[in-house]
Amino acid sequence: MRPTRFAAILTTLVFAGALAACAPAPTDASGSGSNASGDAGAGSAADAAFADRMAAALTQWRASPSTGPFAFEIPGTALAASLGDGEVVATASGEGAPDTALAPDDTFHIGSMTKLFTAALIMQLDEEGVLSLDDTIDAWLPAAPNGGTITVRMLLQHESGLAELNFDNVGKVEPQALIDEVFTETPVFDPGTEYEYLNAGYIMLGRIAELAAEDPYDVQVDTRFIEPLKLTSTYLDGAGSGAEAVDGFVLTCDAGEGADCAGQFGTVEAQSASPQWPGAWSAGSMVSSARDQAVWIRALVDGDVVDDAHLAEMLELTPNSEEFYAATYDAAKVPPVQLGEGAGLATWDVPGVGHCHGHAGAIPGSNGIAAYCPEVDLAVVILNAIEPAGLTPGYPGLTSLTAGTLGALEAMGAE
Template identity: 30%
Template sequence: MTRNRRMILVAAGASAVLAGAGAAVPAAFAGPARDTAQQQLDHLVQADGFPGALASVRGADGRVREYTSGRGVPANGQVRIGSNTKTFTAVVVLQLVGEGKIDLDQTVEHYLPGIVRGNGNDGARITVHQLLQQTSGLPDYDDVLFTRPEDLVGLSHAYFEPRRLIDAALTKPPGFAPGTQWEYSNTNYVLAGLIAERVAQRPIGEEITRRIIEPLRLRDTYWPGVGEQRLRGRHPQGYVAVAPGAPWVDVTEMDPSLGWSAGQLVSTPADLRAFLEALVAGKLLEPAQQKAMMTTVPAAAFEPTEHWDYGLGLARHALPCGGDAWGHGGDIQGFETRNLVTTDGRSAVVAVTGLPTTEQMVADVSNAVDAALC
């Protein structure tokens, strides 16, 4: 569901926003280019303590390679991709914009009358564009629903309707006036999903499937049905630890509805990489909507480094070896994924089979993607 901070920090028993982790590639990742990705994954398992890791990498030579580390981790296994779902949702919304059915500058109140009201939150002052760019100021329902480390396990089988997520968020006041700052909030993308459903008059999962998954032939990517808790295909087990050094608890079977259009999808590293490659190459959006998606604002708190800017469901990252790459990333009970795609054809997706419990673990997963590209 959330990109990283809230669920990871709950698991770590911390409350501050992640800060200070360096962008440099760890020394353990040094070595011949052909071995770098495997060294990355082995470091994540052996040094950081993740139960397992898997990756799909397209190198500068155009070849795609799959990697695994840890016991019982299948190559290119299915994982829950958390907030990478936001990028899929943004594509659906922007396709509807291109079809003249949604106006990015129109208000949330226009599409969802009466839903965003209370405690200073006002849908009449928030635009669709601000939802997608995370500049609405709306509080994050994660902060209301996940208040103790144990909640990561205790709520793993709970079913949440989208309106319940919105109502939880609106028990808190906004963080700032719409359009004046940037702050990550899952609430924005649940509302974006509701708007897409209202306009398309079909479920958001069906629209994601029809508009993205099927055209790109992402055979291992799917929207779980209501109440569906098991992963359908070959997959590693996913885990949560409620504190650094605590035992890993198996949460592979869980209800992903707490993420909905902000974090519900299941995919594989290869499918997710293929989706992002197609998106960055302009194969899913018309030029005007592509430009809107890739027009960014500073988003220093998006990751443990300050080298990020956020567009409309897609983020730009300055690589430590020079140049920019695009991606998103996601976290949900059991799994964390990080990914980047460059405009010159390189791409990498790294997934770990447990939520990080320390800032160093967070940084090392992100740095692993940097290393695979650099």
């Protein structure tokens, strides 16, 4: 498996070795802001109660990457959640930038969590007959190797077999130029025969949506999702506008940064502006808050965004992805958590909660996840101000914080 950026896939299942850090001491905040869902905003009594109940768990989570005598601490984490038809509550712990406390409604670069907007857009266009998931991509991208065999569905499911982006050019050239460069590379497997997480595929889906609907990608996402759901802190970096995202932090070491530092000594440093923030586009350029993402993930997985047939397609795990993740966990000799991926949505088996569906994302300065757990009717979003975050980059904080979040909300509802 090749490393990816602004991605949700597991670059390593467990960080081995000792990671030394220069992270700030834990602090907690329950800040102020507005609730995108229209319920009680940050600073409400519910937010305060949630912050109080989750403070210790967040502090423990942020210290969780400790290995031996050295500690790699997550500098800051924002957490938002909702249970049933209750309001979205949010809290935060730590810093979003050096010497700057993180507030619950601060915005983040959310990386591959953007892909859910792209997948939902394609599903709506299929529902409307603007395109078909069975269309081959040569209809819009005639230079694609195997373009007459690769379908839109294969791009959604990471089964195209095409090469990955040249990340050195992300943010330096337009999306079409990134795509054209991929098309000069030899495919890595025959279409439909394997699963390999591919950021390039979701850049292609963004272009296909533009060409098929004859409307810019960001405009379609705004009018179909952001405006109807009142996601007031969400926009596409480089196209939209809104509250500036926190810069966050990065783990650096002799081998590089982020996941390159697995098993090595490293230091936590302030993240500088990255060209990937606007350059990742339909694969990873969204800016959002934890509270907005809680509204979005519940609406999507609970069936308010696409029809039942398309939601089922997004959720149904592909055999290739199931085989891939089973083999990955087996090789690492750790219990499986991510079970696979469908046409846009991943599924995790979360202890004490059940199956949860959503997407994670990593991009310079941020690593997070948004998930909805239908068995308990819980939406949970965890945004961390660092890349990587925690011992499991593929689902940062999900197994550590979700059961406690559910317990906190249940206790609040019983009061």
